[in-house]
Amino acid sequence: MSVPAGGVGSVTLVASPCFLPDTYTPGEVTVAATTTGAGTDADGYQLKLDGVLRGAMAVNASGTVSNVPALVPSVIQVSNLAGNCRATGLNPFVVTLDADATSIAVPFGADCTASAMDTIQGVVESSSWPTPSVSVRLESGALRSLTGAASADLMPLTGTAVRVWGVTSGTATDVYGYELLSTLTDPRWVGIVAVRSSQVWLFGEAAVQLLDASPSLQAAVGALVWVSGTQDAAGVRPTAFGVIREAQP
Numbered sequence: 001m002s003v004p005a006g007g008v009g010s011v012t013l014v015a016s017p018c019f020l021p022d023t024y025t026p027g028e029v030t031v032a033a034t035t036t037g038a039g040t041d042a043d044g045y046q047l048k049l050d051g052v053l054r055g056a057m058a059v060n061a062s063g064t065v066s067n068v069p070a071l072v073p074s075v076i077q078v079s080n081l082a083g084n085c086r087a088t089g090l091n092p093f094v095v096t097l098d099a100d101a102t103s104i105a106v107p108f109g110a111d112c113t114a115s116a117m118d119t120i121q122g123v124v125e126s127s128s129w130p131t132p133s134v135s136v137r138l139e140s141g142a143l144r145s146l147t148g149a150a151s152a153d154l155m156p157l158t159g160t161a162v163r164v165w166g167v168t169s170g171t172a173t174d175v176y177g178y179e180l181l182s183t184l185t186d187p188r189w190v191g192i193v194a195v196r197s198s199q200v201w202l203f204g205e206a207a208v209q210l211l212d213a214s215p216s217l218q219a220a221v222g223a224l225v226w227v228s229g230t231q232d233a234a235g236v237r238p239t240a241f242g243v244i245r246e247a248q249p
């Protein structure tokens with residue numbers, strides 16, 4: 001069974017962003033990758049800054065993103081993870097250089113399995129009793145439990161159609177990745193909310209400008225969210241959104 005490339009969400013580039021201030025102090029962010037597990041990711045990872053491809057790195061090496069502005073919360077996404085690999089920490093994540101743009105190094109962990117991968121599709125269901133749990137109602141009507149750290153992202157997505165891939169044992173799937181399923185009548189985008197020059201954006205796999213964003217969506221700066229709405233040449237006009245992961249402290 002084919003497995004989608006790793007990563008979170010399905011985001012379409014709808015604008016050509018230029019996010020650097022007119023004048024700024026540039027610094028560098030070095031991402032140091034450590035990949036564990038019995039599986040492999042032959043072609044390594046890509047580094048994106050605010051949804052724009054800025055570099056690459058091998059699975060057990062470092063990559064550097066340059067021209068990162070000081071004092072601006074910037075979104076880094078490690079992309080191009082193979083379907084049998086998953087991040088062991090936050091991805092995407094936010095970094096902010098200090099006023100002197102002092103360069104920093106951040107770790108990125110991934111785990112790759114050699115086990116056979118399974119891909120399932122259905123609607124998310126969750127429960128808080130007796131313990132928090134999340135599952136997918138398959139098209140057949142069967143219920144598939146979701147486990148693993150990545151399943152936490154799916155807890156807030158109750159009622160959302162998703163495609164999930166991972167390692168299945170019995171009636172449970174250990175999640176390695178997922179994507180929201182979009183339709184012509186209900187398109188979805190995923191990313192971290194950011195503000196650049198009074199404009200609201202989603203940054204992650206790509207950059208999506210959010211037009212006429214509601215005050216509550218603007219207040220979600222730093223959070224990983226899903227957005228639905230209508231798309232035109234200028235961007236996406238949100239009609240609904242939900243928080244997948246709160247902003248980093």
